[in-house]
Amino acid sequence: MIVADLPLVKLINPDASFPSLFVLHLSNETENRFTKQFVKEIMQALDIVEEKLDQLDTEQASRGGALISTSTGKFYSNGLAIEAAMKEGDSFYIPYLQMLARLLTFRIPTVAAINGHAFAGGCMFAFAHDYRVMRADRGWIAMNEVDIGIPLIPGMAAIVKAKISHANHLRDCLLTGHRFKSSDALSAGIIDRAVPQDKLLDTALEYARTLAPKASGLTQKLHLIKAEMYRETVILLLSGGTTPGGFMSKL
Amino acid sequence: MIVADLPLVKLINPDASFPSLFVLHLSNETENRFTKQFVKEIMQALDIVEEKLDQLDTEQASRGGALISTSTGKFYSNGLAIEAAMKEGDSFYIPYLQMLARLLTFRIPTVAAINGHAFAGGCMFAFAHDYRVMRADRGWIAMNEVDIGIPLIPGMAAIVKAKISHANHLRDCLLTGHRFKSSDALSAGIIDRAVPQDKLLDTALEYARTLAPKASGLTQKLHLIKAEMYRETVILLLSGGTTPGGFMSKL
Amino acid sequence: MIVADLPLVKLINPDASFPSLFVLHLSNETENRFTKQFVKEIMQALDIVEEKLDQLDTEQASRGGALISTSTGKFYSNGLAIEAAMKEGDSFYIPYLQMLARLLTFRIPTVAAINGHAFAGGCMFAFAHDYRVMRADRGWIAMNEVDIGIPLIPGMAAIVKAKISHANHLRDCLLTGHRFKSSDALSAGIIDRAVPQDKLLDTALEYARTLAPKASGLTQKLHLIKAEMYRETVILLLSGGTTPGGFMSKL
Numbered sequence: 001m002i003v004a005d006l007p008l009v010k011l012i013n014p015d016a017s018f019p020s021l022f023v024l025h026l027s028n029e030t031e032n033r034f035t036k037q038f039v040k041e042i043m044q045a046l047d048i049v050e051e052k053l054d055q056l057d058t059e060q061a062s063r064g065g066a067l068i069s070t071s072t073g074k075f076y077s078n079g080l081a082i083e084a085a086m087k088e089g090d091s092f093y094i095p096y097l098q099m100l101a102r103l104l105t106f107r108i109p110t111v112a113a114i115n116g117h118a119f120a121g122g123c124m125f126a127f128a129h130d131y132r133v134m135r136a137d138r139g140w141i142a143m144n145e146v147d148i149g150i151p152l153i154p155g156m157a158a159i160v161k162a163k164i165s166h167a168n169h170l171r172d173c174l175l176t177g178h179r180f181k182s183s184d185a186l187s188a189g190i191i192d193r194a195v196p197q198d199k200l201l202d203t204a205l206e207y208a209r210t211l212a213p214k215a216s217g218l219t220q221k222l223h224l225i226k227a228e229m230y231r232e233t234v235i236l237l238l239s240g241g242t243t244p245g246g247f248m249s250k251l
Numbered sequence: 252m253i254v255a256d257l258p259l260v261k262l263i264n265p266d267a268s269f270p271s272l273f274v275l276h277l278s279n280e281t282e283n284r285f286t287k288q289f290v291k292e293i294m295q296a297l298d299i300v301e302e303k304l305d306q307l308d309t310e311q312a313s314r315g316g317a318l319i320s321t322s323t324g325k326f327y328s329n330g331l332a333i334e335a336a337m338k339e340g341d342s343f344y345i346p347y348l349q350m351l352a353r354l355l356t357f358r359i360p361t362v363a364a365i366n367g368h369a370f371a372g373g374c375m376f377a378f379a380h381d382y383r384v385m386r387a388d389r390g391w392i393a394m395n396e397v398d399i400g401i402p403l404i405p406g407m408a409a410i411v412k413a414k415i416s417h418a419n420h421l422r423d424c425l426l427t428g429h430r431f432k433s434s435d436a437l438s439a440g441i442i443d444r445a446v447p448q449d450k451l452l453d454t455a456l457e458y459a460r461t462l463a464p465k466a467s468g469l470t471q472k473l474h475l476i477k478a479e480m481y482r483e484t485v486i487l488l489l490s491g492g493t494t495p496g497g498f499m500s501k502l
Numbered sequence: 503m504i505v506a507d508l509p510l511v512k513l514i515n516p517d518a519s520f521p522s523l524f525v526l527h528l529s530n531e532t533e534n535r536f537t538k539q540f541v542k543e544i545m546q547a548l549d550i551v552e553e554k555l556d557q558l559d560t561e562q563a564s565r566g567g568a569l570i571s572t573s574t575g576k577f578y579s580n581g582l583a584i585e586a587a588m589k590e591g592d593s594f595y596i597p598y599l600q601m602l603a604r605l606l607t608f609r610i611p612t613v614a615a616i617n618g619h620a621f622a623g624g625c626m627f628a629f630a631h632d633y634r635v636m637r638a639d640r641g642w643i644a645m646n647e648v649d650i651g652i653p654l655i656p657g658m659a660a661i662v663k664a665k666i667s668h669a670n671h672l673r674d675c676l677l678t679g680h681r682f683k684s685s686d687a688l689s690a691g692i693i694d695r696a697v698p699q700d701k702l703l704d705t706a707l708e709y710a711r712t713l714a715p716k717a718s719g720l721t722q723k724l725h726l727i728k729a730e731m732y733r734e735t736v737i738l739l740l741s742g743g744t745t746p747g748g749f750m751s752k753l
Contacts, residue, residue: 109426130426146716151726154733161731165417166667168691174731175611175632175724176716189419214397214427220496222426224402227496229412229425231405232483232734238502245722245729251740360677381677416668440670465648465678471747473677475653478747480663480676482656483734489753 004048009041011048014205020056020065020108020218021208022049023201031078032071034121036088038081039095046102053108053218064215066208067106069129070113070201076139077122082148093242096121097155101237103128104159104230107223109211113204114191120144124156127163130226131211133204134186136194140179147177154240154247155233162233165189255299260292262299265456271307271316271359271469272459273300274452282329283322285372287339289332290346297353304359304469315466317459318357320380321364321452327390328373333399344493347372348406352488354379355410355481358474360462364455365442370395375407378414381477382462384455385437387445391430398428405491405498406484413484415441506550511543513550516707522558522567522610522720523710524551525703533580534573536623538590540583541597548604555610555720566717568710569608571631572615572703578641579624584650595744598623599657603739605630606661606732609725611713615706616693622646626658629665632728633713635706636688638696642681649679656742656749657735664735667691 003022004011010025024045026032053065071077085092103110103125112118112129116139123141126132134141143160145152152160157174164170169188172178182194195203215222227234254273255262261276275296277283304316322328336343354361354376363369363380367390374392377383385392394411396403403411408425415421420439423429433445446454466473478485505524506513512527526547528534555567573579587594605612605627614620614631618641625643628634636643645662647654654662659676666672671690674680684696697705717724729736 130422146724146727149719149721149723151723152730154730157727157730157733163418165419166691167665168667168694170731171632174727176713189417192419211427217400219400221400221402222397224496225397225408225425227499228403228405228408229421231408231487231498235498235502236733238499245726247733247737248729248740251737381673414669416670440668443670462678468651470651472651472653473648475747476648476659476676478750479654479656479659480672482659482738482749486749486753489750 003052004045006041006044008038009045011045018063018209018212019060020053020063021205021212022065022067024067024069026069026071026077030073031075032122033078033081034096034125035081035084036092036095039099043095043099043102046106050107056218061218062216064212065108065218066111066212066215067108068111068113068201068204068208069125070204071115074116075122076112076114076116076118077125078117079120079122082150090242093153097153097237100124100128100155100159101234104237105223105226105234107218107220108215109208109222111204111207111211113200114139114141115197115200118142120148124159127159131207132191133193133195133200133207134182134191135197135200136182137197140181141185141190142177142179143173144177144179146175151244153242153244155237158233158236158240162230163190254303255296257292257295259289260296262296269314269460269463270311271304271314272456272463273316273318275318275320277320277322277328281324282326283373284329284332285347285376286332286335287343287346290350294346294350294353297357301358307469312469313467315463316359316469317362317463317466318359319362319364319452319455319459320376321455322366325367326373327363327365327367327369328376329368330371330373333401341493344404348404348488351375351379351406351410352485355488356474356477356485358469358471359466360459360473362455362458362462364451365390365392366448366451369393371399375410378410382458383442384444384446384451384458385433385442386448386451387433388448391432392436392441393428393430394424395428395430397426402495404493404495406488409484409487409491413481415439505554506547508543508546510540511547513547520565520711520714521562522555522565523707523714524567524569526569526571528571528573528579532575533577534624535580535583536598536627537583537586538594538597541594541601545597545601545604548608552609558720563720564718566714567610567720568613568714568717569610570613570615570703570706570710571627572706573617576618577624578614578616578618578620579627580619581622581624584652592744595655599655599739602626602630602657602661603736606739607725607728607736609720609722610717611710611724613706613709613713615702616641616643617699617702622650626661629661633709634693635695635697635702635709636684636693637699637702638684639699642683643687643692644679644681645675646679646681648677653746655744655746657739660735660738660742664732665692
């Protein structure tokens with residue numbers, strides 16, 4: 001059932017008997033590049049999710065809930081609409097970072113069903129989810145800023161650091177723009193599962209159904225646990241500024 | 252030899268020829284739930300350990316020292332006495348967090364000999380030690396706050412983050428309350444050894460004897476190294492406040 | 503070709519056709535112990551590297567560049583000249599920490615070719631590089647401060663934490679002074695490759711040539727990415743003070 005049909009984002013409830021299960025379908029042209037409007041619609045979709053959660057009765061709320069994001073085609077997301085972002089500056093970057101922080105601490109479990117490439121801004125969007133399932137045969141996860149020649153904003157480096165545990169993988173990701181194919185991503189612990197394309201959404205739904213009860217009650221419990229778990233990341237996303245290396249002038 | 256026989260805690264020197272080797276035996280009923288009084292007595296026992304260390308002559312001090320904590324029965328510790336803790340608020344939480352910080356930076360090596368379940372507050376207590384040896388056949392280590400529906404205080408999330416290195420294990424621990432049995436805990440690097448129950452204390456003593464010389468001189472050296480090693484954790488334990496997610500209102 | 507022939511440091515361009523490839527040859531007696539003068543000359547050599555980079559034409563700059571550090575003999579570096587350091591205090595420690603921060607965020611990729619022991623101050627110097635290649639048959643990497651009885655300055659603990667990902671390896675390194683031989687260092691992810699002594703420089707050069715294009719343009723791009731990647735470490739190196747555990751008195 002389509003819960004919200006926005007121009008660039010569809011919000012779907014894939015199972016009428018489980019009204020707190022949501023699929024956020026990214027549909028901003030073929031590449032899902034992040035623009036002001038795309039970010040705004042994702043935030044609207046998250047608002048709708050929270051409204052729906054708040055409307056559930058106690059019995060339904062006891063089942064918890066979960067959110068999947070995915071798309072179709074070659075790209076999960078090919079990153080920021082970089083020319084627009086550079087022109088718009090903070091009026092783009094600040095809402096984009098707020099969206100990452102909101103997703104990172106969302107009050108129900110979240111699963112990225114990575115259907116294709118997740119580059120840069122799209123990689124960080126995937127990292128903002130609790131779990132990542134990836135199409136096995138094609139697609140790369142990568143932070144290719146180093147190859148494009150763009151330094152990283154504090155909150156952007158922070159969200160990558162929160163999700164890539166090993167210093168060497170982090171280095172390969174940020175300093176060389178290493179393209180993790182699904183098997184690399186799995187062995188580096190960047191994704192949780194690699195599956196055939198036709199099993200991607202089903203696998204994500206399995207995760208979602210299994211994890212949903214952890215949000216039982218649909219309170220702010222998981223939001224607050226995630227907030228403390230990613231405390232330093234949240235601080236940098238929401239108040240780290242948008243100047244790469246800007247902190248150094250204050251030392 | 253019993254060094255101190257407090258109502259809820261026994262402090263034992265297991266080897267008269269090595270007076271700076273201590274076993275802190277937790278004995279607060281069957282579950283070792285943390286209450287104000289239990290925390291107070293553990294702090295008293297640590298005071299006594301430090302007094303004894305300060306009284307040793309130079310030759311004895313050159314051998315260093317070590318502290319083991321353990322208990323008997325089904326539980327290492329089943330966590331906080333949660334109803335009392337919630338009623339008492341900061342007057343419980345602040346001393347509890349101070350105890351974790353003190354143990355985390357204790358000036359001799361510390362080993363948790365985990366004889367049974369270590370849940371939530373008991374898990375964090377085990378994490379405050381330098382090394383963890385666990386009974387292999389039974390017992391879980393888990394942060395089950397998510398299942399109880401309690402968010403995490405800043406210092407609590409911080410001590411778990413300091414000891415669970417991999418983002419995925421950390422997530423499974425904090426967001427799903429994953430119960431690590433000894434084999435899981437070992438492969439996640441959360442414990443150092445899993446041994447049969449009847450070898451638990453002997454194994455912990457082996458660690459203690461091996462590590463003791465690292466505190467040679469019994470100065471504040473190891474305390475200060477641990478303080479810098481766990482700097483961010485110590486800061487959050489001692490001055491992070493007791494409001495989960497409270498930092499967000501300041502961003 | 504020798505680019506700079508300072509008393510304690512040689513700066514070499516090993517390939518005239520690739521003028522932005524540099525080898526920093528440490529040659530402060532047999533142990534490369536860090537003194538004020540040695541730190542000063544390393545900083546001078548880094549100044550010269552940056553001057554040379556700035557003088558390249560656009561085509562040369564498009565190839566990027568890289569820096570290797572190495573030495574000959576039994577030691578890569580045996581650490582600080584500790585008696586001098588303790589006498590000089592901040593006038594030694596502050597420039598030493600600044601050097602680590604500069605190398606950690608250097609604007610071209612850096613590779614430590616660890617020809618022998620890298621102890622304490624020498625271990626941290628190796629950790630300040632992006633990649634580490636080590637002689638396989640001999641040599642240890644270790645932070646032996648705990649055995650010498652010296653606590654760690656905030657920035658020193660921070661740089662070790664930035665490069666040793668797993669809490670247990672970090673603990674073994676800092677609390678027990680564990681001496682990582684090349685195979686240990688490799689399995690702990692502390693080094694990237696262990697090779698026979700006679701292949702050490704060639705392997706480092708392979709890394710350098712492969713990584714050089716990541717600095718294409720020779721802008722501050724990589725400097726800024728590294729700055730955000732190691733943000734907390736840079737902050738502690740440059741403004742963390744020189745008193746071990748000093749932060750605790752402010753809590």
